[in-house]
Amino acid sequence: MAHDERRLQVLRAIVQDYVSTNDPVGSKALAERHDLGVSPATIRNDMAVLEEQGYITQPHTSAGRVPTDKGYRLFVDRLSAVKPLSAAERKAIERFLDGAVDLHDVLGRTVRLLAQLTHQVAVVQYPTLSRSAVRHLEVVQLTASRLLLVLITDTGRVEQRVVECPVDMAQDDVADLRALLNSAFAGARLADAGGRVPDLVDTAPPHLRALVAAVSATLVETLVEPGEDRLVIGGTANLARTALDFPGSLRPLLEALEEQVVVLKLISEVDTGGAVLVRIGEENAHEALTGASVVSVGYGTGDRALGGLGIVGPTRMDYPGNMAAVRAVARYVGQLLAES
Amino acid sequence: MAHDERRLQVLRAIVQDYVSTNDPVGSKALAERHDLGVSPATIRNDMAVLEEQGYITQPHTSAGRVPTDKGYRLFVDRLSAVKPLSAAERKAIERFLDGAVDLHDVLGRTVRLLAQLTHQVAVVQYPTLSRSAVRHLEVVQLTASRLLLVLITDTGRVEQRVVECPVDMAQDDVADLRALLNSAFAGARLADAGGRVPDLVDTAPPHLRALVAAVSATLVETLVEPGEDRLVIGGTANLARTALDFPGSLRPLLEALEEQVVVLKLISEVDTGGAVLVRIGEENAHEALTGASVVSVGYGTGDRALGGLGIVGPTRMDYPGNMAAVRAVARYVGQLLAES
DNA sequence: GGCTGGCACTCGGTCCGTGCGAGTGCCAGC
DNA sequence: GCTGGCACTCGCACGGACCGAGTGCCAGCC
Numbered sequence: 001m002a003h004d005e006r007r008l009q010v011l012r013a014i015v016q017d018y019v020s021t022n023d024p025v026g027s028k029a030l031a032e033r034h035d036l037g038v039s040p041a042t043i044r045n046d047m048a049v050l051e052e053q054g055y056i057t058q059p060h061t062s063a064g065r066v067p068t069d070k071g072y073r074l075f076v077d078r079l080s081a082v083k084p085l086s087a088a089e090r091k092a093i094e095r096f097l098d099g100a101v102d103l104h105d106v107l108g109r110t111v112r113l114l115a116q117l118t119h120q121v122a123v124v125q126y127p128t129l130s131r132s133a134v135r136h137l138e139v140v141q142l143t144a145s146r147l148l149l150v151l152i153t154d155t156g157r158v159e160q161r162v163v164e165c166p167v168d169m170a171q172d173d174v175a176d177l178r179a180l181l182n183s184a185f186a187g188a189r190l191a192d193a194g195g196r197v198p199d200l201v202d203t204a205p206p207h208l209r210a211l212v213a214a215v216s217a218t219l220v221e222t223l224v225e226p227g228e229d230r231l232v233i234g235g236t237a238n239l240a241r242t243a244l245d246f247p248g249s250l251r252p253l254l255e256a257l258e259e260q261v262v263v264l265k266l267i268s269e270v271d272t273g274g275a276v277l278v279r280i281g282e283e284n285a286h287e288a289l290t291g292a293s294v295v296s297v298g299y300g301t302g303d304r305a306l307g308g309l310g311i312v313g314p315t316r317m318d319y320p321g322n323m324a325a326v327r328a329v330a331r332y333v334g335q336l337l338a339e340s
Numbered sequence: 341m342a343h344d345e346r347r348l349q350v351l352r353a354i355v356q357d358y359v360s361t362n363d364p365v366g367s368k369a370l371a372e373r374h375d376l377g378v379s380p381a382t383i384r385n386d387m388a389v390l391e392e393q394g395y396i397t398q399p400h401t402s403a404g405r406v407p408t409d410k411g412y413r414l415f416v417d418r419l420s421a422v423k424p425l426s427a428a429e430r431k432a433i434e435r436f437l438d439g440a441v442d443l444h445d446v447l448g449r450t451v452r453l454l455a456q457l458t459h460q461v462a463v464v465q466y467p468t469l470s471r472s473a474v475r476h477l478e479v480v481q482l483t484a485s486r487l488l489l490v491l492i493t494d495t496g497r498v499e500q501r502v503v504e505c506p507v508d509m510a511q512d513d514v515a516d517l518r519a520l521l522n523s524a525f526a527g528a529r530l531a532d533a534g535g536r537v538p539d540l541v542d543t544a545p546p547h548l549r550a551l552v553a554a555v556s557a558t559l560v561e562t563l564v565e566p567g568e569d570r571l572v573i574g575g576t577a578n579l580a581r582t583a584l585d586f587p588g589s590l591r592p593l594l595e596a597l598e599e600q601v602v603v604l605k606l607i608s609e610v611d612t613g614g615a616v617l618v619r620i621g622e623e624n625a626h627e628a629l630t631g632a633s634v635v636s637v638g639y640g641t642g643d644r645a646l647g648g649l650g651i652v653g654p655t656r657m658d659y660p661g662n663m664a665a666v667r668a669v670a671r672y673v674g675q676l677l678a679e680s
Numbered sequence: 681g682g683c684t685g686g687c688a689c690t691c692g693g694t695c696c697g698t699g700c701g702a703g704t705g706c707c708a709g710c
Numbered sequence: 711g712c713t714g715g716c717a718c719t720c721g722c723a724c725g726g727a728c729c730g731a732g733t734g735c736c737a738g739c740c
Contacts, residue, residue, distance in 0.1 A: 003711090024703090026702065026703050026704085027703075027704080028702085028703075029702095038712070038713090039712070039713055039714075040703095040713090040714095041712075041713055041714070041715090042711085042712055042713070044703090044704070044705075045705095045711095045712090047704090048704090048705080058703090058704090059721095060719095060720065060721065061703085061704075061718095061719055061720055061721085062701090062702065062703050062704065062718090062719055062720045062721070063702080063703070063704095063720085063721075064702080064703065064704095101501055101502065101562060102499075102500050102501055102502060103500070104500075135480060135488075136478075136480045138476075138478045138490065138492075140475060140476045140492055142475075148475075148492065148496070150478065150490065150492065150498060152478075152480055152488065152490065152500075156488070156500070156502075158490060158498055158500050159442075160442050160443070160444075160492075160496070160498045161441055161442055162441065162442060162496075222441060234598060235598070236576060236594050236597075236598065237591050237594035237595040237597075237598055239594070240589050240590045240591035240594055241591065249580050250580045251577050251580035251581065254576050254577035254579070254580055255577040257576075258574060258575070258576065258577055343682090364732090366731065366732050366733085367732075367733080368731080368732075369731095369732095378683070378684090379683070379684055379685075380684095380685095380732095381683075381684055381685070381686090381734095382682085382683055382684070384732090384733065384734075385682095385683090385734095387733090388733090388734080398732090398733090399692095400690095400691070400692065401689095401690055401691055401692085401732085401733075402689090402690050402691045402692070402730090402731065402732050402733065403691085403692075403731080403732070403733095404731080404732065404733095405732095
């Protein structure tokens with residue numbers, strides 16, 4: 001009924017005002033700034049109900065209301081329209097990302113761009129290895145029994161590992177090894193790599209079997225396993241600006257960001273079918289992220305999600321704007337990576 | 341004379357007390373905590389002289405004294421003994437760095453270690469490309485006219501670039517190109533690489549000349565040039581702890597750290613013959629670093645400095661301890677890289 | 681000549697009481 | 711079901727008083 005409808009308008013107005021002013025918002029200010037068509041007294045009644053339902057709260061008696069996590073959630077789910085980016089912003093994205101020389105550079109630019117657009121901490125995950133495919137494997141001999149294995153994926157990611165081999169190798173062995181590995185793995189998804197190892201070892205010439213086994217093992221163990229995924233983080237300076245929004249100190253949050261594992265878990269849920277994921281405050285289920293929200297989305301080429309990217313900021317953030325920015329940046333990055 | 345000598349003792353005591361308590365230190369407290377053998381009144385006279393000479397200052401009348409940048413400088417140069425690391429700390433360093441799987445991992449561990457030992461922001465520079473030598477060059481064909489050039493240095497650093505070629509290539513061309521590049525550059529210092537290009541182009545088979553020229557150009561331009569050096573930064577969370585030591589906000593400092601260029605300049609002065617370099621406050625000649633000190637040193641294998649590492653913290657820091665930690669970590673990293 | 685104890689003085693920090701204003705809940709009336 | 715009015719509650723800013731740490735200076739002592 002129209003009754004409930006207006007109450008939602010009130011909640012929306014509270015979120016909007018609070019996000020832009022950072023002051024608890026009172027009934028009078030609300031009536032003045034928004035055309036709700038009713039008097040402050042009526043709004044007060046609505047606010048009392050909203051508070052009882054847990055959508056807003058009072059920092060202390062005789063202060064205005066502030067949205068709770070639950071309030072933000074409702075706002076994000078039902079009350080906000082996606083805010084389209086301005087032409088200038090789209091232009092900025094293109095200009096910023098063009099001219100990147102390699103993957104590292106692309107992701108570095110992306111993270112800076114995202115931080116700049118949203119004024120929050122930005123996080124970008126390297127394309128997940130397990131979803132990438134092998135483009136080339138290079139083997140460089142370091143010493144008689146030591147190899148450097150270099151993996152180049154179809155997303156342009158380059159990873160290296162030192163492999164300690166059980167036997168000494170001649171130069172020809174290394175060349176043979178390289179050929180064997182490439183014919184076995186080239187084009188394969190890394191997730192499938194493990195399955196190809198037995199075959200590979202079986203068909204390898206006897207004198208190379210131990211070698212092939214050792215190298216394949218390293219490849220599968222240290223490169224395919226998840227948890228080896230990397231992050232780029234930027235815009236930490238933005239935390240200084242929003243420091244007041246975090247209870248107590250910035251420290252736990254900064255620590256969580258350095259920990260990477262925590263953030264990785266949040267960012268890497270990418271199978272959302274292209275929908276932007278928003279996690280508000282307590283929903284993050286991590287102590288350090290109290291008062292923090294995460295806005296993330298997967299980026300990829302075509303229908304394949306390669307990794308996640310997003311932002312971390314105070315729950316008091318501009319959700320529509322940030323969601324739009326995250327989505328737009330993910331799209332551009334996906335396109336860019338599809339080209340290479 | 342004994343007179344001046346005692347005044348220096350007073351300065352040392354002031355620095356030590358102020359660093360550990362964060363309170364401006366007064367004459368009475370000084371007399372109590374240190375065996376200077378004279379009364380507070382005498383110390384007051386000494387302090388008046390020290391203040392006149394610019395080594396200490398009063399935040400306001402009726403507060404104790406605080407060291408100035410100049411005071412810290414004198415302390416570092418003449419009043420502090422290197423504090424040897426404890427056995428536990430040495431052990432921790434070894435344990436922490438062992439088991440690293442690649443260069444990225446080594447530097448990541450290093451930066452965390454350094455941050456943990458000093459409780460400051462730690463910065464580690466990747467081995468400078470211009471001082472590294474080529475171990476191997478790999479060329480992977482992406483499309484008919486597009487190559488991925490992968491450079492592997494003797495320090496284990498791996499860099500990649502996409503090269504847009506003026507002509508389409510056959511598979512054999514790529515193999516030839518790879519062989520040519522490696523025979524020309526393998527073992528060469530990257531700093532010398534530029535000089536070898538003309539020869540290489542001249543001796544290349546005619547149909548590959550344009551190709552060799554394009555690839556070499558990319559190699560020299562984007563990989564050898566300085567400014568392409570990378571940094572790993574960690575321990576930013578420690579800034580939250582020392583936030584009060586910085587005038588105003590942490591923001592400029594966080595921005596400078598993200599800027600990288602600023603910090604790179606500070607860290608990369610590595611030709612100090614193994615001596616730890618300390619830059620105090622204003623000496624850094626950068627606005628964002630007001631109130632901040634940088635302690636850095638070069639690390640390397642044998643006599644060759646590969647890059648720099650160090651810490652950034654408030655001028656009010658434990659210089660002897662931090663200098664010892666920075667030096668010790670640099671040594672271990674140097675050793676570790678020499679092994680591979 | 682240099683050190684010391686004593687003393688007056690300064691001044692920032694803390695505590696407390698007051699006044700103000702924003703905001704609320706409730707109620708009677710429309 | 712909405713509205714205007716009203717009493718009430720608190721947090722906060724302001725200002726004065728007090729306290730104590732620390733100083734500079736001076737006269738006296740070794």
